Amino acid sequence: MHLNKIVLKPEEYPVKNVYPFNLSVLNQTPELNLKTNITFFIGENGSGKSTLLKAITRRCGIYIWQEYGKTRFEYNPYEDMLYKHIDVTWTNGKTPGAYFSSESYEHLTNVIDDWASADPALMGYFGGKSLITQSHGESFMSFFKARYKIKGVYFLDEPETALSPKRQIEFLKLLADMSFNGNAQFIIATHSPILLSCPDAAIISFDGDALEAVSYKDTEHFRIYRAFMANPESFTAKD
Secondary structure (H helix, E strand, C coil): CCEEEEEECHHHCCCCCCCCCCCHHHHCCCEEECCCCEEEEECCCCCCHHHHHHHHHHHCCCCCCCCCCCCCCCCCCCCCCHHHHEEEEECCCCCCEEEEEHHHHHHHHHHHHHHHHHCHHHHHHHCCCCCCCCCHHHHHHHHHHHHCCCCEEEEEECHHHHCCHHHHHHHHHHHHHHHHCCCEEEEEECCCHHHHCCCCCEEEECCCCCCEEECHHHCHHHHHHHHHHHCHHHHCCCC
């Protein structure tokens, strides 16, 4: 395991009433100890899991591929400042890695395709096919299989977005294989009960006042999907 602790510093937050600094979990959790090579962040939308994931990524010095210059209707100047108020500790020194989200991935694939126009051999790294011409699910898996063979710490924000249930199971096996020997460490924000079933993974919930470790069968994801599969008609029945 490469990364072993994240320390939050609420006493340094520039404001207390603006997102993400107004979130209870970021004010009531002094530190998060990582004890396994796979850690999942779970919680409702807006709970802060993706925001903290991105902040840790930036604090680790890992570049996030994204497009800049787009106009936004509302702009929050504090939205991307959390990384300035956290610390990370390493087991054996700083380790490189990568960040993944569907939004950043789209930009990254365009960059890779541009590079490959000058050096076609680059695509051999991804199975010989352009990532852009593959379906989203195929492209994701081609990228995952190539990238996560490399030693590093990897941050993923909802990687299941373009993966069918069958592809999610394939990715689940990939996570287990890549992390088994300690070469790769993963921190993943997800809503997928399939991915959350990964053996020996830690699951951290953002839905309480502070970050809390929970077991797989105690997650709302597991309970809702189990209830739905047992009686799907009850979820659409009229009162």
